[in-house]
Amino acid sequence: MNMKVKRFAVVAIMMVVALSASAQFEPGKWAMQFRFGFGASQLSNMEKIPMGGGELDTQFKGASSWGLDFEYQATKLLGVSIGLSRTSQGSAWEDYTDATQVKYKDPEVDLDYINVPLIANFYVTKGLALKTGLQLGYLINADLSMHTESSFEGRDLTTKTTLDIEKDCNKIDLSIPVGISYEFPSHFVIDARYNIGLTKVNKEDVFGPKDNKNGVFMLSFGYKFDL
Numbered sequence: 001m002n003m004k005v006k007r008f009a010v011v012a013i014m015m016v017v018a019l020s021a022s023a024q025f026e027p028g029k030w031a032m033q034f035r036f037g038f039g040a041s042q043l044s045n046m047e048k049i050p051m052g053g054g055e056l057d058t059q060f061k062g063a064s065s066w067g068l069d070f071e072y073q074a075t076k077l078l079g080v081s082i083g084l085s086r087t088s089q090g091s092a093w094e095d096y097t098d099a100t101q102v103k104y105k106d107p108e109v110d111l112d113y114i115n116v117p118l119i120a121n122f123y124v125t126k127g128l129a130l131k132t133g134l135q136l137g138y139l140i141n142a143d144l145s146m147h148t149e150s151s152f153e154g155r156d157l158t159t160k161t162t163l164d165i166e167k168d169c170n171k172i173d174l175s176i177p178v179g180i181s182y183e184f185p186s187h188f189v190i191d192a193r194y195n196i197g198l199t200k201v202n203k204e205d206v207f208g209p210k211d212n213k214n215g216v217f218m219l220s221f222g223y224k225f226d227l
Contacts, residue, residue, distance in 0.1 A: 029073050033081075033189060035222030036066040041089035043109065043201060043212040061092040061108050063216055071121065071224075079121040079129070087113050087137070089216050107146035111169070111201070111214070113137040117177055127183040135195060137173035137214075142166040168204040173197065173214060183224060191220040 040060040067085025074080055092108035119133035145162040179193025197213030 027073050027075050030227040031071045031073070031224050032227055033069045033071065033222045033224040034067075035069065035085075035189070035191065035220045037064065037191070037218045037220030039063045039065075039216060039218035041091065041214065041216040043091040044197065044215055045212050046091055056093040056096055056107070059092045059094055061090045061110075063087065063089040063218060065115075065218055065220065067115070069117075069119075069222075070227075077123050079123065081117075081119045081121060083115075083117045083119070085115050085117070087115050087216070087218075089113070089214060091212075101150075103149040105147040105149060108144075109165075110141070110143045110145065111139065112141040113139055113173060119177060121181070127185075129181050129183075130179075131181060131193065132176065132178045135175045135177050137175065139166065139169055139171045139173065142169045169201055170199065170203050172199065173201065174199045175214060175216075187224045189220075189222040189224050191218075191222065193218055193220075 041063040046058045065087040069081045069083035071081035090109040090111045096104045115137045117135040121129040175195040177193045181191040183189045195216040200211045
C-alpha cells in the first residue's frame with residue numbers, strides 16, 4: 001500500500017469515527033425531531049362482524065402520522081422525549097355482496113387522533129434505541145364509511161355512505177408504545193413502533209358488544225437536530 005492510499009485510509013477512518021460520534025447527542029442536551037410515518041391499524045375484538053346472515057373478516061387499515069418530538073438526553077444510555085402528532089388510523093372489513101347482488105366495498109372505520117407520546121429511549125448502542133412509554137390521544141374525528149355498488153336500469157350505480165360516529169366513541173385514548181429506532185450519523189432517524197391500546201374506543205355498541213381497543217403499527221422517518 002503506497003503512502004497516498006495510507007493517508008486516504010486514515011482520513012476516511014477519522015471521518016467515519018467523527019460521524020459516528022455525532023450520531024447521538026450528548027447528555028444534558030435537548031433535540032427536536034420532525035417525523036412522518038405510515039403503517040397499519042386494527043381494532044381489537046373485531047375478528048368478525050355479522051352482515052346479512054354471514055360474518056365479515058376484519059382487515060388491517062392503512063395508518064399515517066406526522067408530528068414532532070422533543071428529546072432530553074439524560075445520560076448516554078437514556079433519553080426522554082415528549083411529542084405531538086396527528087394520526088389517522090382505524091379498522092376495515094372485507095368486501096361483501098348480499099343476496100340482491102348489491103356490493104359493499106371498502107367498509108372501514110376512520111379514527112383521527114391528536115397524540116402526545118411520552119417515551120423513554122434506552123440506547124443499547126450508539127444510535128440504536130429501544131423505546132417504551134405512555135401515549136395520550138384525543139379523538140378529533142370518527143367515521144364509518146363504505147361504497148355501495150348496484151345497478152339501476154342496466155347501469156352501474158355507486159354511492160359512498162359516511163356515518164359520523166364521533167359521539168359513539170370515547171374522546172380519550174391511552175396506549176403503550178413499544179419499538180425500536182436507529183439514528184444515522186446524518187441524524188436521519190428510522191423508527192418502528194407498535195401502540196398497544198389500553199382504553200375502550202367505543203362507548204356505545206356501535207361496533208358490537210365487545211370492548212374495542214386500538215392497535216397501530218407505525219414506521220416513521222424523521223430528522224433530528226440539536227437545540
